[in-house]
Amino acid sequence: MKVYDGSETEQSAGGKPERKKVGIAEYEVTTGDAVLTTSGLGSCIGVALYDTESGAAGLVHVMLPRYDEGEGARAKFADTGVEVLLDELEKVGASRRSIEAKIAGGSDMLDFSENGSSIGSRNADTVRETLEEYGIPIIGEDIGGDHGRSLRLESATGDLVVKSASQDSATL
Amino acid sequence: MKVDIQSLGTFNQLAHEGAKQATQALSQMTGIDAVVDVTKITLLNREDVGEDLAGQDFVGVQFDFQGALEGDTVLAFEADSVGPITEALIPGGADGEMAKSGVKEIGNIMMSGFIDGWADYLEATIDHSPPTYVEADGADILPEAPALDDQPQVFVFKSQIEWVGESVNFYIYMLPEYDPLADLMTEHAESESDAIPIDKLGVFNEMTTNGTEQAAENVEMMTGIPTEAEVTQISFAPIEDVPKQVGNDTYVGTVVEFTGAPSGYLMVLFDETSAQNVAEALMPSEPEGEGLTDEHKAAIEELGNIMTSGFVDGWANVLQTSVDHTPPRLVHDMGQAIVDPLAAQVGQHQEHSFIIESEMRTDEIEFSSEIHALPNERELRQALDDLEVDRADETDADIEQIF
Numbered sequence: 303m304k305v306y307d308g309s310e311t312e313q314s315a316g317g318k319p320e321r322k323k324v325g326i327a328e329y330e331v332t333t334g335d336a337v338l339t340t341s342g343l344g345s346c347i348g349v350a351l352y353d354t355e356s357g358a359a360g361l362v363h364v365m366l367p368r369y370d371e372g373e374g375a376r377a378k379f380a381d382t383g384v385e386v387l388l389d390e391l392e393k394v395g396a397s398r399r400s401i402e403a404k405i406a407g408g409s410d411m412l413d414f415s416e417n418g419s420s421i422g423s424r425n426a427d428t429v430r431e432t433l434e435e436y437g438i439p440i441i442g443e444d445i446g447g448d449h450g451r452s453l454r455l456e457s458a459t460g461d462l463v464v465k466s467a468s469q470d471s472a473t474l
Numbered sequence: 475m476k477v478d479i480q481s482l483g484t485f486n487q488l489a490h491e492g493a494k495q496a497t498q499a500l501s502q503m504t505g506i507d508a509v510v511d512v513t514k515i516t517l518l519n520r521e522d523v524g525e526d527l528a529g530q531d532f533v534g535v536q537f538d539f540q541g542a543l544e545g546d547t548v549l550a551f552e553a554d555s556v557g558p559i560t561e562a563l564i565p566g567g568a569d570g571e572m573a574k575s576g577v578k579e580i581g582n583i584m585m586s587g588f589i590d591g592w593a594d595y596l597e598a599t600i601d602h603s604p605p606t607y608v609e610a611d612g613a614d615i616l617p618e619a620p621a622l623d624d625q626p627q628v629f630v631f632k633s634q635i636e637w638v639g640e641s642v643n644f645y646i647y648m649l650p651e652y653d654p655l656a657d658l659m660t661e662h663a664e665s666e667s668d669a670i671p672i673d674k675l676g677v678f679n680e681m682t683t684n685g686t687e688q689a690a691e692n693v694e695m696m697t698g699i700p701t702e703a704e705v706t707q708i709s710f711a712p713i714e715d716v717p718k719q720v721g722n723d724t725y726v727g728t729v730v731e732f733t734g735a736p737s738g739y740l741m742v743l744f745d746e747t748s749a750q751n752v753a754e755a756l757m758p759s760e761p762e763g764e765g766l767t768d769e770h771k772a773a774i775e776e777l778g779n780i781m782t783s784g785f786v787d788g789w790a791n792v793l794q795t796s797v798d799h800t801p802p803r804l805v806h807d808m809g810q811a812i813v814d815p816l817a818a819q820v821g822q823h824q825e826h827s828f829i830i831e832s833e834m835r836t837d838e839i840e841f842s843s844e845i846h847a848l849p850n851e852r853e854l855r856q857a858l859d860d861l862e863v864d865r866a867d868e869t870d871a872d873i874e875q876i877f
Contacts, residue, residue, distance in 0.1 A: 321639045323509055326814075327714040341722050342810020345818050365714055365818050373825040378714055412803060412815045414731040414739070421818045450811020452722070467724045467807045 319458065324348075324361050327378035331360035331390045335458035343407035345422035347380060347429055347445070348453040350404045351387055351438065352460035353396035359457035362387040366421065367428040380428035388436060403433050404442040404462040404474045411448040422446065442474030478669040479851065481662040482515060482710045483826045485631070489513045492591035493633035493646050496549070496584035500644075503580055504562035506637060508644065512718045513633040514829075517675055518707035520621065520628050524613030524647070525705045532615040532645075535581030535605040539589055542598030543658060545650035546617040547589070548608070549581045555642045578607050588646060596658065620651045627676045629655060674858040675708060677792075682706045685788025686832040686845060689742075689781040693843075696780060697755040699836050706832040713821035719829055720809035720846065725749075726766065727843075728778025728802035729816065732786055735795040735860075736853035739816040740785065741846045742778040742802075743809065748841045749774055755839070771804055778802045785845055793857050816848055824851045 322330045324340040332338065338361040340348050345365075352359045364383035366372050376382035391401065405426070413420035419427075426445045433440060444451065444464045454463040465471040490513035497508050531553035538546045551559065560569075560576040582605045593600040608615055619628045631648040656672070686703040693701045711719070720743065727743035744752065750766055753773035761767050779802045790797040805812050820827055830847040 320507070322507075323636070323638055325509075325511075325714070326717060342717055342808050342814055344717075344807075344811040344814030346814050365814075366821055372822065374712070374714070409811070409815070411807070412729050412805065412812065414800065414819065421815060421822070450808040450814070452808065467811075 319456075324363050326363050326365055327375050327383075329360060329362035329377045329383070329387050329390065331358065331387070331394055332457045333358045333394050335456075338455040338457065339453065341452040343451045343453065344409050344411055345407070345413065345420065345425060347405055347407035347422075347425045348451075348462075349384055349387060349429055349433075350406075350453070350455045350460075350462045351391055351396075351401050352404070352455075352457075353391060353401045354460070355397060355400040356395050357457070358391050358394050358396040359455060359460060360387045360391050361453070361455045364425060364429070367424040380425045381432045384429060384432040384436070388438070398436060398438070401438050402441045402460070403438045404460075405429055405433075405440060406444040406451055406453055406462065406464045406474065408445045409447055409449060409451070411450065444472065444474060478659075479826065479855075481659045483712070484662055485659065486513060486515050486710060486712065486826070488592055488595050489515070489631040489633060489648065491595075492588040493635065495587040495591050496646060497635050499584045499587050500580065500635075503583065504559055506559065506562060507639065508635050508637050511634045511636045511643075512711070512715050513631070514709040514711040514715065514719075516630050516632060516707050516709040517627050517672075517679060518630065518705065519626055519679075520619040522705045522707065523619045523628065523630055523649070524616040527615065527645070528612040531609075531611045533577055533607070533609045534615055535578055535585065536608050536617055537585055537589070537602045537605055538617075539600050539602040541593070541600040542596050542654065543592060543600055543650050544654045545620060545648065547585060547602075547646065547648040548616055549585050549588075550615045550645045550647070551577065552642050552644070553609075555637065555640075555644070558640075574607050578605050581605050581607075585646075588648075616647055617649060619649050622652050625652055625676075627679060628652070670855055670858055674861055677861065678854075678858060679706060679708050681788055681792040682708070682785075682830055682832060684792075685785040686834060688784035688788050689845065690834045692780045692784045693752070693777065693834065696777065697752060699752070699755055699838050699841070701834050701836045701841075704833040704835055707830075709829045709831065710826060711829060713817055713825060713827050716817040716820075716827050716829060716848065717810045717813040719831070720813050720844070722808050722810050724807065725809045725812060726771070726774055726806045727804075727812075728775055728782065729805055729812065730782050730799040730802050732797050732799040732847075734790070734797035735793065735857045736797075736849040738820065738847060738849035738853075740782055740799065740848075741805075741812065741816070741844075742781045743812070743844045743846070744774065745842065748843060751839045751841050752777065752843075766806070771806070775802055775804045778804070781843070781845065785847075793861060795857065813846070820848045820850065827851060828854060 369382040408422040408426035534550035635644040726749035753770040
């Protein structure tokens with residue numbers, strides 16, 4: 303029987319970059335060339351951070367605006383989700399000074415709230431505020447509208463590919 | 475027996491952690507990159523358990539377990555995945571008995587982790603039998619659900635594990651005996667205040683079935699296509715797992731917000747082929763243009779409205795409350811993206827959610843439809859509290875009222 307240790311499972315097979323799936327309220331970081339994906343963003347937002355110096359990259363899929371207004375994991379919320387991703391990137395050697403952000407999602411589809419702004423736009427506002435607080439520039443975004451999105455962050459280049467059901471994919 | 479929301483949440487977490495440990499064991503042994511997609515606790519009719527496995531061949535291992543919790547559990551691999559798994563275990567691959575023992579070996583390691591995880595958390599002993607190799611198609615891969623005379627519905631813990639990058643899934647099903655589970659849940663309940671009596675949850679399920687039958691009848695009346703209500707179930711999952719309940723294929727359908735006791739959101743979803751077929755059954759003439767035209771969408775909107783009314787009236791009649799709903803909003807998007815904003819709206823006030831699901835099908839054309847409802851948990855609990863159990867048979871909605 304072949305038994306791999308944990309480190310070997312990190313390796314990509316056959317030269318194809320490893321693919322890591324990021325679920326709702328989850329994040330992933332990588333220092334290699336893995337492709338980080340997340341799917342089915344409605345009012346949720348995918349925040350992709352890329353360190354232009356070290357090449358480290360990370361993706362978080364947040365669902366609700368503020369940690370102090372709910373319960374659950376930090377990665378579930380826009381404010382703490384950005385923070386936890388930054389922390390994890392710094393742990394693998396990224397530097398805040400050279401990190402750039404790309405964000406997508408935050409659709410207003412199916413928002414039934416009659417008063418106030420939609421969850422999608424509140425998520426987007428909170429992500430923007432938090433990134434600004436940490437001095438991280440947003441260099442690409444695809445936010446709002448009334449359609450869902452799926453994302454692919456190519457860590458080798460920092461490209462964020464946005465797909466939707468009805469439109470061609472776009473690269474941020 | 476009563477279960478409280480807290481203990482449902484705890485047990486769900488437990489099943490999820492167990493499945494994660496089992497999946498890590500798989501990754502370590504084979505190098506296969508797999509992740510636990512969804513874990514949920516579902517209450518459904520015994521005969522409907524495993525319905526969603528239909529049409530696939532599986533191999534796997536079964537165990538029975540005893541102690542603080544009793545019952546059976548199965549790890550099922552889609553049959554196509556057996557080659558690559560044994561290949562990873564035994565270089566050069568294997569077939570026949572060798573492949574079987576490979577599956578058994580890996581199943582044993584994965585499921586020991588799963589069951590030990592439960593025992594550790596419960597600080598109790600759970601023993602399990604040696605693994606039995608099983609091979610079957612669809613729901614036959616599962617052991618018989620435990621029977622209890624006056625209890626037609628059973629709790630099932632189900633985790634779906636995805637092999638990343640391949641379209642292959644593994645499943646862990648756990649079918650606990652009712653009484654030991656009930657005892658444990660009662661023991662782990664934190665307060666009486668948010669407890670739900672299980673018999674009422676069962677009644678609620680029955681009335682959802684009736685609502686679905688009503689919705690199916692409405693479809694039949696409108697389209698002339700004989701339509702059957704299929705599985706109805708009520709599940710419980712963390713709010714962030716709710717969108718995953720619907721696949722990521724593109725769906726067409728309608729969404730409404732319903733208000734009253736309880737309030738929440740209701741989706742009627744069709745896959746694109748079904749949407750096209752059923753819409754055409756409603757159209758007086760051949761549609762102009764290819765694919766899903768505006769004409770198709772208008773027909774779906776009308777159908778969604780009628781199905782929603784049938785479904786919601788079924789509830790309202792039993793609960794003897796009024797449940798109103800907004801006009802339907804037409805959606806055509808990735809399944810998960812449709813559910814996501816609704817889960818987020820519900821998730822502003824609760825960490826877990828009940829998900830009411832039902833399906834209908836017809837043999838005549840390729841057609842299936844799913845109804846998903848996300849009720850406000852506190853209001854649902856209140857409505858169930860007020861429910862008199864013997865009212866369950868009063869759900870036959872009045873057709874005259876609907877049309």
